[in-house]
Amino acid sequence: MAAITGLIRVMERAARKAGTRLRRDFGEIEHLQVSRKGPSDFVSKADQIAERTLYDELGAARPGWGFLLEEGGDIPGEEGQPRWIIDPLDGTTNFLHGIPHFAISIAVQEPKLDGSGWGEVTAALVYQPITDESFWAEKSRGAWLQDARLRVSSRSRMGDALLATGIPFQGAGDFAEWTRIFGALGPQIAGIRRFGAASLDLAWVAAGRYDGFWESGLKPWDTAAGGLLVREAGGFVTDYRGRSLPICDAQVLAGNDGLHSKLHKAIVGALRA
Secondary structure (H helix, E strand, C coil): CCCCCHHHHHHHHHHHHHHHHHHHHHHHHHHHCCCCCCCHHHHHHHHHHHHHHHHHHHHHHCCCCEEEECCCEEECCCCCCCEEEEEEEECHHHHHCCCCCCEEEEEEEEECCCCCCEEEEEEEEEEECCCCEEEEEECCCCEEECCEECCCCCCCCHHHCEEEECCCECCECCHHHHHHHHHHHHHHCCEEECCCCHHHHHHHHHCCCCCEEEEECCCHHHHHHHHHHHHHCCCEEECCCCCCCCCCCCEEEEECCCCHHHHHHHHHHHHHC
C-alpha cells in the first residue's frame, strides 16, 4: 500500500466536503421531478455550490495555485505554480434525472519548465459520492481505489472486451463519427456501455471494470484526472491518432496494453472509410 501524501489528502478532503452536499441535494431530485419548474435550476445551483466548496478548500490549502474550473473558467495563479483542474459534478444529466452515477474530478497540472504553457498532470482524484469510492493517482506512484492498488484489465481479445463510450447528444458531438466507430467496434467486442460520466468511465478502465473507453468532444476537466488514473494503472490514453498528450480531451481513447492498439487500428480504419 502506498502512503497517501498530503496533496492527495487535501484533494480527498475537499471532494468529500463537496460530495456531502451533493448527496443531500441528490436526495431532493425525486421531489423536484414533479414540480412545474423542474429540477434544472436546482442542479445548476448544486453544481455551482460544489465548485465553490472545492475552490475554497483547495485554495486555502495551496495558496497561489491556479484553477481551471468548469463553471468559473481559468483563474491564473502565481507564476510557476501548478493549477487545479476541476469538474464539480461530472454526470450532470444523470444527477438531473435521479440516476446515482456522477463524480467529482480533481487534477493537478504542472506548468512547463520553459514557461511556454501547461505540461503533465501529476495528481488526480475522482470521487463518487453515492458509492463513497475515491480513485486517486500520483505520477510514478500508481493508481489506487482507497488503499487498494489498481491495474487495468488483462483481457487482450477484442471478443472479450467491454468498452465504455459517450454518445453524442443535442448540440454536442459528431453523430456521424461516433456511428462509424460504433459500427467498426460493435461486431468485434463483448459489449458497449454508456453511463454518462467520463471521469468515472476512465476510473473504471483503471480499475479493470472496463477494458477500454472512447469519446470525443470532451473538456480538460472531464479527462485530466481519469487520464492519469489509467496511465498509472498501466494503461494507455491517446487521441484517435495515437498521440499521448498531457490531456486528451477532444478525442480520447483509453485501454489496457493488450487492447489499445487494436482499438486504435479499428477506429482509424473506421474514420478513413
